[in-house]
Amino acid sequence: MRLVATAPPSIESADDPRDARVLRLFAEHGDGVFRLALLMLGRTADAEDIVQETFLRVLRHLANGGSLPNARGWIFTVAAHACRDRQRAGRRWLPWLPERDTRVAPDRTDAADGTQSIMRALRQLNPRDRLLIALCVEGCSYQEIAAAADVAPASTGRIIARARERLAHALGVAR
Amino acid sequence: MTNSPDDFDPTLDAVRNRMKTVRLSDAARTRIAERLARESADGTRLSGSTTLRAVGSPWRRHLGWIAAAAAGALLLAWGLRAVDRSTTVSAAEILGRSQQALSAATSGIEKITYDLTLDGVLLQLLPEGQAGRFTVEETIDHDHPGRLRVVKLAAGETGQHDELVRRVAALDVARRIGLGVPRRLRVAKLAADGRLAAGLADDPLARTRVRYVRFDSRGFLLRFTDAPAPPLSLASARRLALQILLGLMQTSANPSLAEIDRSGEAAYEITIPTMAMSGPIVLQRARAIISREDARLLDFDAAGSIGRQPFAVTFNMRSRELRQTTQEDANEFTIAPSPGDEVLEARGSSSIPVWDVISRCLNR
Numbered sequence: 001m002r003l004v005a006t007a008p009p010s011i012e013s014a015d016d017p018r019d020a021r022v023l024r025l026f027a028e029h030g031d032g033v034f035r036l037a038l039l040m041l042g043r044t045a046d047a048e049d050i051v052q053e054t055f056l057r058v059l060r061h062l063a064n065g066g067s068l069p070n071a072r073g074w075i076f077t078v079a080a081h082a083c084r085d086r087q088r089a090g091r092r093w094l095p096w097l098p099e100r101d102t103r104v105a106p107d108r109t110d111a112a113d114g115t116q117s118i119m120r121a122l123r124q125l126n127p128r129d130r131l132l133i134a135l136c137v138e139g140c141s142y143q144e145i146a147a148a149a150d151v152a153p154a155s156t157g158r159i160i161a162r163a164r165e166r167l168a169h170a171l172g173v174a175r
Numbered sequence: 176m177t178n179s180p181d182d183f184d185p186t187l188d189a190v191r192n193r194m195k196t197v198r199l200s201d202a203a204r205t206r207i208a209e210r211l212a213r214e215s216a217d218g219t220r221l222s223g224s225t226t227l228r229a230v231g232s233p234w235r236r237h238l239g240w241i242a243a244a245a246a247g248a249l250l251l252a253w254g255l256r257a258v259d260r261s262t263t264v265s266a267a268e269i270l271g272r273s274q275q276a277l278s279a280a281t282s283g284i285e286k287i288t289y290d291l292t293l294d295g296v297l298l299q300l301l302p303e304g305q306a307g308r309f310t311v312e313e314t315i316d317h318d319h320p321g322r323l324r325v326v327k328l329a330a331g332e333t334g335q336h337d338e339l340v341r342r343v344a345a346l347d348v349a350r351r352i353g354l355g356v357p358r359r360l361r362v363a364k365l366a367a368d369g370r371l372a373a374g375l376a377d378d379p380l381a382r383t384r385v386r387y388v389r390f391d392s393r394g395f396l397l398r399f400t401d402a403p404a405p406p407l408s409l410a411s412a413r414r415l416a417l418q419i420l421l422g423l424m425q426t427s428a429n430p431s432l433a434e435i436d437r438s439g440e441a442a443y444e445i446t447i448p449t450m451a452m453s454g455p456i457v458l459q460r461a462r463a464i465i466s467r468e469d470a471r472l473l474d475f476d477a478a479g480s481i482g483r484q485p486f487a488v489t490f491n492m493r494s495r496e497l498r499q500t501t502q503e504d505a506n507e508f509t510i511a512p513s514p515g516d517e518v519l520e521a522r523g524s525s526s527i528p529v530w531d532v533i534s535r536c537l538n539r
Contacts, residue, residue, distance in 0.1 A: 019215050023208065030207070031198045038197060048203045052210055059214055089265070115193045137191050168186040 022059045025071055030055070032138045033079045039122055039134040040083040050086065054079045073144035080131055080148040087127055121170035129163040136160060266430040266445045270463065272470035274421045277414050281317045283499050284507070288312045290491040296484035309372060310493070314507055315410050318500050319380055323410050324508050326374035326387075371513070378508040379403075385510045394516035401522050417490070420477055423458045434467070437474070441467040455482040471495070 033054050037047035057078050061068070068074050122130050128149060135145045145160065146153040199207075291311050309327045316322035371394070374387040384402040388395050424430065427447035435444045446462045457479045464474035471492070478487040512518045 016215070019212075022211060022215075026208065026211065030204065034199045035194050035197050039194070048199065048207070051199060051203070052207045055207065055211055056214055059211055063215075115197060118190055118193050133187070133190065136187055137194055164184055164186055167190070171186060171189070 018062050019059075022055060022062065025058060025068075025075065026055050029072060029075050033075060036076065036079055036131075036134040036138055037083055039119075039137070040080075040127070040130055041086060042119055042123065046086060050079055050082050053082050070144070073140070073147060076135060076138065076140055076144060077148040080135070083131070084127065117171070121167060124170040125163070125166055128159075129166055132160050132163040133167055136164075264443075266432040266443075267425045269432070269443050269465055269470065270421050270425045270430075270445060273463070273465045273472050274418050274425075276470040277418055277421075277472065281497070283318065283497050284314065284316050286312065286314045286496045288493040288495075290489070290493065292487070292489040294488070295486035296481055297486045297488060313410055313413075316500065316508065321377055321379045322508055324374070324376035324510065325410070326510065327372045374510050376509045377402075381508070383509060387510050387516075394513055395519065396510065396512045396516050397519045397521065399521050417472060417475065419456070420458065420461065420475070420488075421463065421472070423456060424461050424463060427458075427461075435464065437464055440473070442473055443467055456480075 030051055033051050034047050037050035038044065041047055041050070054075060058068070058071075058075060061074075122133065125133070128151075131149050132145060132151075135148055140148065142156045142160075143153060145151075146156045149156075151159055289311055291309050312326050312328070314324045371387065372389050374385075376383075376385040378384075382401050382403075384399040386397040386399075424445065424447050430445050430447045433444045435442055443465045444462065445465065447458065447460065458477055459479045461477040461479075462475070463472060465471065466473055472490070473492045475488070475490040478485070480486060
């Protein structure tokens with residue numbers, strides 16, 4: 001694909017089937033990965049970065065001759081790992097300071113505006129529970145959740161049930 | 176177990192209903208699609224940050240190696256400072272830079288003054304009666320390995336010593352240290368006022384080694400001529416020890432990082448609240464203050480154990496001066512005796528432990 005155009009790249013404009021596939025996967029799962037990252041990290045900018053990082057990995061994986069028999073599972077696993085890396089790194093970074101922040105205000109309403117109570121409740125959960133809930137919300141299978149969250153497949157259902165209980169309790173507190 | 180946790184759950188369903196309207200913004204979607212297209216068009220794996228940024232002009236990719244080299248030089252010259260100021264840096268990264276700064280290739284003669292306190296097992300490295308807090312002045316010739324002078328000023332004579340330090344600090348801030356000033360300061364320190372507690376000077380060019388120790392208010396100066404350079408200088412050992420301790424701090428899981436102002440100099444303060452371990456060395460607490468400008472270690476405070484023997488070390492940088500080798504003082508790498516000092520002359524040999532000789536002399 002040789003797209004350096006003024007218009008955003010689209011599936012139709014992609015010459016290479018590989019690139020068309022990446023753009024199709026981005027169109028199918030981009031929003032899902034964004035929601036997962038938003039639930040995990042709580043910040044729109046970070047979630048957008050995770051989406052970009054995830055689909056760049058998809059592109060590189062396919063460019064290196066890799067296959068994607070279960071594209072959705074692979075994508076959510078990569079996104080989950082990227083979120084965890086960012087959470088881990090975030091603990092060792094300087095706190096945010098107003099004078100250091102040079103970003104401009106977003107040109108639209110923050111995506112999380114209508115989900116404040118959910119975000120508040122999720123913040124009370126530990127990172128693994130948050131990931132499990134986010135993967136459930138995106139409709140992932142037990143196998144996909146086990147792979148993405150690095151938990152034993154046999155105990156995935158039990159762990160998810162406990163995460164749901166904790167979320168229900170947190171939502172009760174948050175409401 | 177079913178294949179999917181899709182069985183009805185009111186809590187999960189509530190979250191799903193709320194979140195289903197959350198989507199990527201059009202702007203972000205376009206940016207990401209463009210970034211994917213650029214990555215694909217470049218045909219090579221791009222490494223580095225994946226933070227969202229505006230798309231650069233296409234012609235920049237065709238400037239070639241010269242432009243890339245120029246950009247690299249600019250990045251090294253100014254970019255790294257800017258990165259520190261405008262974005263965030265991690266504690267491990269700063270500690271790594273400080274480690275590199277300790278062993279960075281430098282030319283000229285460097286003179287640093289610092290306060291040093293050793294406790295626990297580290298006291299065994301010092302001769303008896305040399306414990307406590309000291310102000311140390313190190314002069315190192317970076318163009319001639321092993322050429323250095325280290326003098327240790329005992330704590331206690333605070334009046335004159337503080338006056339001396341104030342003079343150094345004032346001159347340092349003004350950046351007007353003249354050639355005569357360090358010489359005068361050095362002579363003042365070596366005057367017979369009892370402040371010099373110990374010292375050593377190695378000069379491989381002149382093939383001399385001088386050791387000085389004060390014992391029972393009496394100074395002993397041992398001067399070796401025709402002496403080979405020691406395999407590991409004291410300055411190298413100090414640098415190595417600090418590098419090891421900084422490396423240990425890097426392994427700590429959750430160091431805290433803050434920006435502070437240290438006497439008008441912007442600096443990072445890194446503290447490890449939990450234990451770090453590497454082989455027989457265990458670091459129970461450590462705090463490092465590192466210059467933001469050039470990653471120099473300014474203050475260091477640590478406690479732990481080496482082979483289950485407790486230790487503590489405190490290092491506080493007072494001043495630093497670097498000048499060309501051509502501005503060298505002829506007596507800079509030796510120690511002159513003060514009036515009343517015992518001077519012992521000997522021919523050097525690598526097989527004679529220096530402190531053994533001094534101890535034997537003192538016993539006699």
